Amino acid sequence: MLEAFHFEFMxxxxxxxxxxxxxxxxxxTLIVVNRLVFLSGGVAHSAYGGIGLAFFxxxxxxxxxxxxxxxxxxxxxxxxxxxKQRADTIIGVIWAVGMxxxxxxxxxxxxxxxxxxxxxxxxxxxxxxxxxxxxxxxGSIILLVVTYYFRDLLIMSxxxxxxxxxxxxxxxxxxxxxxxxxxxxxxxxxVVGLILVIALLTIPPYIAEKYTKSLFQMMMLSCALxxxxxxxxxxxxxxxxxxxxxxxxxFAGIAFFLSLVIDKLLLLRKKKIMSLAHQEEINAMRS
Amino acid sequence: MAIPIIEIHDLCFSYSGKEVxxxxxxxxxxxxxxxxxxxxxxxxxxxxxxxxxxLKPTRGVIKLAGKPLRSSDxxxxxxxxxxxxxxxxxxxxxxxxxxxxxTPKRRFFLHNSRSDRRDATTVLEQMGIAEFADRKITxxxxxQRQRVLxxxxxxxxxxxxxxxxxxxxxxxKGQTDFYNLLKTLNRERTIFMVSHDLMTISSxxxxxxxxxxxxxxxxxxxxxxxLLNAYYSCSVEEICPVSVVSSGITRQQSAEGERNA
Numbered sequence: 001m002l003e004a005f006h007f008e009f010m011x012x013x014x015x016x017x018x019x020x021x022x023x024x025x026x027x028x029t030l031i032v033v034n035r036l037v038f039l040s041g042g043v044a045h046s047a048y049g050g051i052g053l054a055f056f057x058x059x060x061x062x063x064x065x066x067x068x069x070x071x072x073x074x075x076x077x078x079x080x081x082x083x084k085q086r087a088d089t090i091i092g093v094i095w096a097v098g099m100x101x102x103x104x105x106x107x108x109x110x111x112x113x114x115x116x117x118x119x120x121x122x123x124x125x126x127x128x129x130x131x132x133x134x135x136x137x138x139g140s141i142i143l144l145v146v147t148y149y150f151r152d153l154l155i156m157s158x159x160x161x162x163x164x165x166x167x168x169x170x171x172x173x174x175x176x177x178x179x180x181x182x183x184x185x186x187x188x189x190x191v192v193g194l195i196l197v198i199a200l201l202t203i204p205p206y207i208a209e210k211y212t213k214s215l216f217q218m219m220m221l222s223c224a225l226x227x228x229x230x231x232x233x234x235x236x237x238x239x240x241x242x243x244x245x246x247x248x249x250x251f252a253g254i255a256f257f258l259s260l261v262i263d264k265l266l267l268l269r270k271k272k273i274m275s276l277a278h279q280e281e282i283n284a285m286r287s
Numbered sequence: 288m289a290i291p292i293i294e295i296h297d298l299c300f301s302y303s304g305k306e307v308x309x310x311x312x313x314x315x316x317x318x319x320x321x322x323x324x325x326x327x328x329x330x331x332x333x334x335x336x337x338x339x340x341x342l343k344p345t346r347g348v349i350k351l352a353g354k355p356l357r358s359s360d361x362x363x364x365x366x367x368x369x370x371x372x373x374x375x376x377x378x379x380x381x382x383x384x385x386x387x388x389x390t391p392k393r394r395f396f397l398h399n400s401r402s403d404r405r406d407a408t409t410v411l412e413q414m415g416i417a418e419f420a421d422r423k424i425t426x427x428x429x430x431q432r433q434r435v436l437x438x439x440x441x442x443x444x445x446x447x448x449x450x451x452x453x454x455x456x457x458x459x460k461g462q463t464d465f466y467n468l469l470k471t472l473n474r475e476r477t478i479f480m481v482s483h484d485l486m487t488i489s490s491x492x493x494x495x496x497x498x499x500x501x502x503x504x505x506x507x508x509x510x511x512x513x514l515l516n517a518y519y520s521c522s523v524e525e526i527c528p529v530s531v532v533s534s535g536i537t538r539q540q541s542a543e544g545e546r547n548a
Contacts, residue, residue, distance in 0.1 A: 033376060155386045158376050162439070165339050165365045166389050209377050213423055218377045 004238050009125055013234055013244070016127040016135070016191050020200060021226030023139045025208075026146055027184045028201035028226075029219045030177060032209065033157045037202050039076050039178065042091040044185045044194050046072040046098020048119060052105030065186045072098055073182035077175050121245040122193020124234070131191060138187055142180055149173060154215050196245045200226050203252040207259045229255065290353040291316050292447055292477045293338065298347030300333060307333050311347070311502045315494075317446070320473045322492035323481045329499035331481045332368070335451050338479070339365055352446070364440030366433075368451040368481075374425055380435045381407055381420040387439040410438040414468070430461035441472070448472065450480040454487075466491045 004010045031040050047069035054064025072094055080087035103116070146153065156163040156170050164170045188197045208221035233248030291314045298311040307330045315321055325331050336342045338349060340356050349356045351363070364387075384407040411417045414434040419427060427435065433453065440448060448469075454462045466487050469478060482488055488495065497503045 033373070151389055154378075155389055158373055158378060158383070158386065159367070161341060161367060162365060162386070164341055165363065166387070168389070209375055212377045213379050213421075214377055214382060 008129075009127075010234075010238070012127045012129060012132060013124045014231065015132050016124055017230030017234060017248075018227055019132065019135050019139055020188050020192055020197075021204075021230050022223045023135075023142065023184055023188060024197070024200035025204055025221075025223030025226050026143060026219045027181060028205040029208070029215065029222050030146070030153060030157065031181060031201055032205040033215065033218075034177065036178070036181060037198075038088055039073075039080065039091055040181050040185055040201055041198055042076055042095035042098075043069050043073045043178075043182045044189055044197055045095045047182075047186050047189065048102035049098035049100075049105070050102070050186075051119070052102035052109075055109045056105040062186075062190070065190070066183060068098070069182045069186045070179060073178045074175065077178040081171070081174065118193070119189070120194050121243065122189065122191060122196055124192045124196075124230075124244045124248075125237075127191050135187060135191065138183065142184060145176070145180065149176070150216075153177065157215070192248075193245045196249055199249045199252050200229070203256050204229070207255060210259065210263065225252075225255065292319075292352055293479070294348075294350040294353070295338075296348045296350075298337065298349065299345045300330070300337060300342065301345045302333070306500065308337075308498075308502075309500050313496065313502060313504055315477065315479065317477055318473065318475070320469075320478045320491065320493040321480065321496055322488040322494070323479065323496045323498055324483070324485075324488065325498040331498045332451055334498055334502075335449055335479075335481060338449060339363060362443075362446050364443060364445035364448045366436050366440045366448070366450040366453050368453070376424060379421050379423055380411065380416065380427065380431075380438075383424060383435050384410060384438045384442050387442040407438070407442055410442045411435075413441070414438045430458065430465075433461070433465065437468075445476065447477045447479065450478070452481050452483065454482070454484065462487065 005014070031037055047065045049072075050065040050068025051061050052064075053059075053068060054061035057064075076087075076091050076094060079090045083090075152163070152168045152173055155166065155168055156173055160170055185197055185201075188200075192200075204222035204225035205218060207225060208218045212218040212221050229252040230248050233251045234244060236242065236251070237244035237247045293313065293315040295311050295313040298308060299306065300308040311334070323331050323334065333342065337344055338351075338356075381404070385403060388403045388407065408417060408420060411420050414437060416431055416434045416438070419431055419435075424432060424435065437453070450469075454465055462484070469480070470491055472478065480492070482492075494507060495505045497505070
């Protein structure tokens with residue numbers, strides 16, 4: 001494995017994986033506890049519309065993607081605040097229309113064709129150093145904002161109504177959180193691809209939630225798990241020459257199902273101990 | 288007489304074109320124990336949310352201790368109806384109680400101050416669940432979680448405690464304990480509680496407010512028959528007739544209510 005790091009692209013891939021894991025661990029935790037997974041998926045997919053738009057009008061595509069994703073995210077936030085009942089349906093509509101318009105706009109753009117597959121699965125092995133710097137800067141800003149509002153976010157995530165009674169600016173904070181989610185998603189998508197972003201935003205926090213006692217611990221464990229998955233995936237993809245994004249997701253998926261099995265076993269053991277104790281009680285009463 | 292803790296004048300509230308509350312007038316004095324009753328959809332929870340400042344009245348004013356209502360008022364402790372939402376949230380009982388201590392002014396502090404921790408632990412002790420302080424909320428029973436949420440409301444030492452059907456998910460034994468606890472708290476605090484449980488209201492509440500679009504306030508009631516009458520009259524659309532309420536004091540009160548309405 002170590003000789004792999006003589007290659008610059010491997011070092012960059014490792015850096016990208018670690019950065020992504022940290023950002024996704026923190027933001028993914030907030031996404032999971034606020035039940036924003038579907039919304040994040042919607043943002044990530046509709047951002048493709050922004051890419052189409054950017055190529056069609058010849059503007060920098062990062063600008064197009066971030067702008068489009070941000071607007072779509074704000075729209076979704078407004079809808080989910082206004083009518084919670086049907087928010088998921090409307091997010092589904094924006095999701096599909098955003099993605100389709102991206103494909104159409106790229107069809108209409110002469111000469112250039114962005115590969116949809118590379119958008120979906122990314123190419124962590126070809127991340128340029130400049131992208132890493134951008135990621136580091138934006139990621140640091142995002143982490144600072146989250147640190148500043150940490151307690152407000154914590155209280156809002158647990159009980160929105162109580163948060164409002166305590167004077168937490170829930171509405172503003174909700175838009176802020178979804179804005180951060182949209183920027184995170186777009187930034188990380190171009191490095192590791194859409195599918196991997198969703199996997200890293202959801203799987204590590206989901207596993208971490210069960211074994212931690214606070215939101216902060218959950219974030220930390222999510223970051224660590226994300227790193228294990230990305231580094232493990234990179235190693236496997238280097239050793240066995242497989243698509244890196246898919247291997248990382250596969251690793252995360254295995255961990256996810258393992259955690260489910262472990263939970264089941266723990267539950268069974270608990271039940272067994274209970275029933276044994278019960279049986280002993282009955283025996284004691286009989287004798 | 289001292290300044291009433293809650294004053295509501297000519298309050299109306301409409302939601303998407305439908306009037307939910309109409310012309311509510313209510314004055315509640317300190318250390319009262321008000322039970323809010325009424326049919327489903329009668330506007331009980333809406334009234335609670337208006338008092339908490341979660342909703343803005345369409346018309347009218349609400350004053351708390353003589354001052355106009357502001358959100359982030361530390362003088363109200365709120366215990367919500369639902370206690371088992373967001374169950375898998377990673378937080379211990381102590382963390383949840385500490386959330387009650389939060390003021391938005393003090394950001395950038397990830398750690399809770401020592402005095403906040405001490406206060407939270409004291410309240411948990413008062414609730415009789417200090418030994419569960421370090422447990423995750425998932426691992427607590429419904430009754431224990433309920434106590435955690437009350438502790439969260441009490442940790443700011445509020446003068447007014449607002450509860451929305453707090454016993455919906457507690458068993459009978461737990462409910463008795465809970466109401467005894469409220470009785471103790473009522474010695475120093477005003478309690479405003481939405482409830483359907485007539486049995487407990489009759490033995491613990493001091494006054495009744497019937498909410499069914501309009502509000503009829505019975506400042507005292509003598510027997511559980513009075514209570515039943517109040518309850519049934521309240522279920523009938525917009526009337527709270529004097530005749531069905533038998534006791535002398537209550538008759539006078541509801542006559543007042545009638546004039547207001």
